[in-house]
Amino acid sequence: MKTFLKLIKWDFTLQLRYNIITIAVIISILYIIMLKSLPGNNLDALVILLVLSDPTMFGVLFIGVLVLYEKDNNTLNALVVTPIKPWQYLWAKAFSLTIIAVPIALGISIFGHGINIRYLYLLISVILSSFMFVFLGFAIVSNIKGFNQYIIKFALFTLPVSIPVLGLFNLYHSSLYYLIPTQATIILLKAAFGSNVNNWQLIYSISYLLVWLAFSFYLSLNSYHKNLLNQKRHE
DSSP, X not given: OHHHHHHHHHHHHHXXXXXXXXXXXXXXXXXXXXXXXSOSSOOHHHHHHXXXXXXXXXXXXXXHHHHHHXXXXXXXXXXXXXXXXXXXXXXXXXXXXXXXXXXXXXXXXXXXXXXXXXXXXXXXXXXHHHHHHHHHHHHHHTTOOOHHHHHHHHHHHHXXXXXXXXHHTXXXXXXXXXXXXXXXXXXXXXXXXXXXXXXXXXXXXXXXXXXXXHHHHHHHHHHHIIIIIHHHHTO
């Protein structure tokens, strides 16, 4: 447990050093200013989009930044020869980024929608989504050497997972959205903001995110062994 907590502390140190927390706070403030300046009382669809982008950004983009910085500084080479277990490294990343994502999502939700929120659904959606995206992000970045290459893969990844947003804004509806995990996140956020959501949709959303969380962790763990441990053994 002490090793795990030290890893989380180390991740927070990296996030402060590379201004990840500062950038995230600035972006959230800009989101809030934009929401407060828009006319109309019902901005829930936009708020959901911004909250959805929060765990996506933390999970996929910032995990990439952290891992690439660690690669550049040869930190990962040092880690793979220590007693630190792969799951400790991965979950420390997931917890440290999610701990920041949650209050930012709460702030955007409260300023955009109001305090009348079903906070349990909001927390479940953000936490599970953030964990999932961190692990998926690590699986993407683990075999990448340059930031430009990662940005391209980040864009290619976010495009398909963003498709359910079309239904959120009533641009196009399809039952195929339910195959994409972000649809589950959107449903939970709708429930958090008071929309009528069927019980089966809530069960689907939580269950599907848990399934994707397990799958994404498996992918990240496999990528850790394949791209970091095996690579180190062959050097």
